[in-house]
Amino acid sequence: NAGVTQTPKFQVLKTGQSMTLQCAQDMNHEYMSWYRQDPGMGLRLIHYSVGAGITDQGEVPNGYNVSRSTTEDFPLRLLSAAPSQTSVYFCASSYGQGGSGANVLTFGAGSRLTVL
Amino acid sequence: AQSVAQPEDQVNVAEGNPLTVKCTYSVSGNPYLFWYVQYPNRGLQFLLKYITGDNLVKGSYGFEAEFNKSQTSFHLKKPSALVSDSALYFCAVRAMDSNYQLIWGAGTKLIIKP
Numbered sequence: 001n002a003g004v005t006q007t008p009k010f011q012v013l014k015t016g017q018s019m020t021l022q023c024a025q026d027m028n029h030e031y032m033s034w035y036r037q038d039p040g041m042g043l044r045l046i047h048y049s050v051g052a053g054i055t056d057q058g059e060v061p062n063g064y065n066v067s068r069s070t071t072e073d074f075p076l077r078l079l080s081a082a083p084s085q086t087s088v089y090f091c092a093s094s095y096g097q098g099g100s101g102a103n104v105l106t107f108g109a110g111s112r113l114t115v116l
Numbered sequence: 117a118q119s120v121a122q123p124e125d126q127v128n129v130a131e132g133n134p135l136t137v138k139c140t141y142s143v144s145g146n147p148y149l150f151w152y153v154q155y156p157n158r159g160l161q162f163l164l165k166y167i168t169g170d171n172l173v174k175g176s177y178g179f180e181a182e183f184n185k186s187q188t189s190f191h192l193k194k195p196s197a198l199v200s201d202s203a204l205y206f207c208a209v210r211a212m213d214s215n216y217q218l219i220w221g222a223g224t225k226l227i228i229k230p
Contacts, residue, residue, distance in 0.1 A: 004159070040125070042206060042220035043160075058217065090159055102148055102167045102210075105218075107159030 002026050006091050006108035013081040013115045021076040021111050023091030031094045031103065032074040033058070034066065036087040037110075043090065049074055081115045088112050118143045120209050122221035129197045129228050137192040137224045139207030148210040149190040150218070151181055155203045163205075166190060177201070197228045 007022045025032065033048035045058030049068040063085060065077040074093075078085060089111045094103040121140045129135045141147060148167055152160040164175025171183045181192045192205060207221040 040222055042120075042222040043208075043218075044220075045217055048217070092160075102165065104150070104162045104165065105152075105160070107152075107161070109159045110157075 004091055004093055004106050004108035006089075006111050008111060009109065010112050011114070013078075013113065015082060015115060017081050019078050019081065021078075021089055021091075021113070023074045023076065023108060024072050025074075025091075025093045025106070026072065027093065027095075027106065028071060029093035029095055029106070030071070031096060032068065033092050033105075034064070034074070034076045035090045035092065036060065037090060038087050046076065046089075078113075081113075083115045086113060086115045118209075118211050118219055120207055120219050120221040122205075122207055122224045124224050125222075126225045126227065129226070131199055131228050131230050132196055135194050135197045135201070135226065135228070137205050137207075137226060139190045139192065139221055141188050141190065141207075141209045141219075143209055143211035143219070145211065149181075149183060150208040150210070151175065151179070151190075151192050152206045152208065153177075153203050154206065154223075160206060163192070199228045199230055202226055202228045 004025045030051050034046040035043040044060045046064050047066040049055045055066050091108040092105040094105050096103045119142045150165045151163040153163050154160045164173050166173045166183045174180045179194050204223050206223045208218045210218050
């Protein structure tokens with residue numbers, strides 16, 4: 001049982017480059033989300049999805065795109081990387097569509113991105 | 117505005133002593149409250165949650181938290197700290213009128229000294 005798998009673990013980009021952070025879960029969770037973690041700021045929600053074909057913006061969506069073609073996968077795309085996107089990115093999933101309120105998130109191990 | 121505050125960036129405790137990591141919140145309606153822990157270079161792990169009922173909630177690794185509605189607090193506690201409890205702790209609240217998304221505190225680094 002792998003849980004939530006994120007790749008790559010580390011990535012260095014130059015300003016203006018694009019890349020995709022991969023996230024896959026094998027728990028048949030409906031809800032998936034992407035967060036970024038910056039020192040002293042906790043976690044900030046970038047995008048989330050409540051099921052295949054359904055995505056929505058979180059608190060800090062600018063510069064990022066997502067899609068959800070399958071229940072298992074939820075990739076995060078950086079369109080044109082900027083130094084302000086240097087961060088640690090976490091994918092998280094849960095049962096339900098997030099609407100029940102009590103669902104617990106399962107997190108991936110994180111992807112550390114540096115933009116030069 | 118809805119928010120979660122963890123007033124201490126860092127908490128230092130000697131091994132064997134009780135520990136408290138503080139969390140206060142400001143949301144409308146009845147909140148769902150959570151504590152997560154992050155060990156170095158790892159993702160976050162769920163510790164415990166308060167939904168309704170008994171104000172004292174017990175969770176993983178001997179941790180517990182007390183919901184105090186009048187003080188809008190949800191402090192994390194453990195009677196006897198272990199060195200292995202050293203980690204980053206996050207409080208989060210899910211508010212009913214925020215599309216059920218979590219609002220996160222900034223995190224508190226807990227250091228347990230032998």
